[in-house]
Amino acid sequence: MRRCLKWLVATAVVLPVSGLLIAWLGIIHVGATGGHWAVTEWFLHWTMRSSVRTAALGIEKPLGFENASSIQIAAVHFEEGCAECHGSPVGRRSAEVLAMLPAPPDLRASIGGWKDEELFVIVRDGLRYTGMPAWPGGGRDEEVWAMVAFLRELPGMNAARYQELSGDDASERSPFSSCLSCHRQSAQGSDESIPVIAGQTEPYLTQALHAYISGKRKSGFMEVAVSKFEETDIAAAARHFADLSTQLSAKVTTPVADERVIALTQTGDPLKKIAGCNACHDGRNLRYPLLGAQSRSYLRQQLLLFRENRRGDSATERLMSQAVRNLSDEDIDRLAAHYASIRPAEAPR
């Protein structure tokens, strides 16, 4: 028994010390030339697959995540944030990327072996020690699902279809045509999760862009889209989109309003401590966003984010979260439908 214990103690000391010694001597090859041994390669991939499979067990797939507008937004993001490493139906990859270890796979060939939930885990969390990054907007799972929906279509996608989804709006000659790939003018009138920014107030647009750049407002799509913005770009973009004032009112439909909506917008619901929306959103304070004619599903999604305190952590965010934290799901649906259907308030210019 005593001998056994001695051996155990000796092994417990000798093993880590020899490990440290080998590392210190510098004989472990860390260069990326020549690739891994076949057995190392097999082991690393086996570990990665097992880890992803286990992490995916707790993931629940949302119904209907494969909708067309999500796929289109994700395609624009893919071109900006993923194609450089993974390639695309229209672009070739650089020699540097192909020399990475492991080299990023061509996803058209490789993703067939993954389930949706597993792709979700890879895209949300990234892959440690490989160069594969995590999703920038932490906590915005619906954005990650949009990317999964796009990835599912990617293997069968030809160059023309990819270009149509991800390319700039060629009819638009503006310094901000890259923004219009997602914030499409033609999107107005349809019910997409992307906000209409044309015609929004300049101070609010400025504040929103700052919030994404500083990471206070989380959105992987937007954080990547403005990652190269300087102060002057923020000011120019805010002015440019605020000046397109006619666009926002162009998509007004038949107004949707009932007693509950009228009460909520005008006086709120004092018993539930819900403030009347018009007190702030009547267009007089330019720092508060105009809501009229905004996309319905975007309004709904943002109200849910505010109610759950997930939209960000600025002072103005708290003002709004306080005002709406007791709205019911039904109130939110009605208010979103209402504002999507009316003209934006006249903001003083």
Ligand code: HEC
């Ligand atoms: C800096 C380079 C880089 C960028 C940018 C990048 N990836 Fe990756 N990605 C990798 C590497 C490297 C791997 C391979 C890991 C491995 O083989 O273990 C990988 C693996 C993957 C996989 C698993 C593929 C498979 O079959 O094993 C998916 C899915 C994926 N990436 C999606 C994306 C998406 C979507 C984006 C953009 C949001 C993205 N990647 C951006 C480098 C990158």
Ligand code: HEC
């Ligand atoms: C890949 C698609 C994509 C691109 C490209 C993109 N956006 Fe966005 N944008 C979004 C999404 C999605 C949201 C909503 C994000 C959220 O939930 O916070 C958004 C939100 C915004 C908002 C906040 C609107 C509001 O009412 O609060 C502004 C401002 C904005 N974008 C400006 C821009 C500008 C300027 C550019 C060009 C530099 C741009 N976007 C490029 C997808 C995109």
Ligand code: HEC
């Ligand atoms: C006390 C003032 C105040 C009241 C009352 C208020 N809001 Fe807001 N709201 C704000 C501010 C400030 C913001 C911008 C917050 C930010 O930048 O994060 C905002 C943002 C929003 C947005 C996001 C718009 C966009 O473009 O992203 C929606 C939707 C919204 N409010 C709806 C409502 C509704 C519906 C009500 C009534 C139930 C309401 N608000 C009541 C101040 C208010």
